[in-house]
Amino acid sequence: MEFDDENLAHRIGARLGTLRAERSLTLDGLAELSGVSRAMISRVERGEASPTAALLARLCSALGVSLSVFFAAGGAEVSPLARRADQPVWRDPESGYLRRVVAPGGTGSRVDVVEVEFPAGAEVRFPGQQASRSQWQHVWLFEGEMDLTVGETVHRLLPGDCLFMNVGDVHGFRNPTDKPARYAVIIDLGHR
DNA sequence: GATCTTTGCGCGTGGGCAAA
DNA sequence: TTTGCCCACGCGCAAAGATC
Numbered sequence: 764m765e766f767d768d769e770n771l772a773h774r775i776g777a778r779l780g781t782l783r784a785e786r787s788l789t790l791d792g793l794a795e796l797s798g799v800s801r802a803m804i805s806r807v808e809r810g811e812a813s814p815t816a817a818l819l820a821r822l823c824s825a826l827g828v829s830l831s832v833f834f835a836a837g838g839a840e841v842s843p844l845a846r847r848a849d850q851p852v853w854r855d856p857e858s859g860y861l862r863r864v865v866a867p868g869g870t871g872s873r874v875d876v877v878e879v880e881f882p883a884g885a886e887v888r889f890p891g892q893q894a895s896r897s898q899w900q901h902v903w904l905f906e907g908e909m910d911l912t913v914g915e916t917v918h919r920l921l922p923g924d925c926l927f928m929n930v931g932d933v934h935g936f937r938n939p940t941d942k943p944a945r946y947a948v949i950i951d952l953g954h955r
Numbered sequence: 956g957a958t959c960t961t962t963g964c965g966c967g968t969g970g971g972c973a974a975a
Numbered sequence: 976t977t978t979g980c981c982c983a984c985g986c987g988c989a990a991a992g993a994t995c
Contacts (some may be wrong), residue, residue, distance in 0.1 A: 970981105
């Protein structure tokens with residue numbers, strides 16, 4: 764379920780607007796919570812800008828949802844089975860990394876499962892977010908190599924390695940090799 | 956071929972304006 | 976007064992061109 768860029772930008776914008784409205788937040792309110800300017804939020808909601816992974820993470824954190832919840836199709840039929848063809852896929856316009864929400868949406872589960880294909884040489888950094896401190900994640904590498912930075916510590920992950928970390932910590936993902944990497948992220952969403 | 960400079964593009968921000 | 980949108984600008988990055 765991969766969308767073309769324009770369609771995806773509009774879907775993200777609509778989803779962002781819905782979540783913001785559900786929380787009775789104004790552009791200013793969300794801007795204050797997320798640290799993203801209200802002009803940028805407005806452009807994203809109108810589908811005029813494609814948010815980067817880092818920016819989207821800040822907005823999701825401010826809204827109190829995970830990226831998985833964000834990309835889960837609102838109102839979609841709830842099923843315990845998520846076929847690969849139906850799993851939401853999003854590509855970060857900045858790094859090119861591909862994020863696939865594997866776990867079925869709308870089940871009420873407090874655990875999300877995400878598959879990531881990370882391009883060679885790419886890097887993504889996520890700022891620390893107080894709103895995400897109740898969330899934890901396992902990063903389980905299948906193929907390639909990844910450098911994961913948590914705070915000041917850099918962890919080199921090899922196939923089979925698994926790193927446990929707090930989602931709210933300042934962290935970064937980097938593929939130092941010339942081959943793409945593939946890994947899974949299992950997220951404990953904590954109390955919602 | 957390597958290095959430096961220029962140019963173009965996209966992302967993101969701040970300030971200001973108009974409508975309700 | 977609040978809210979959402981528009982405009983101008985800065986910044987970073989990659990591609991193209993120039994120079995050695």
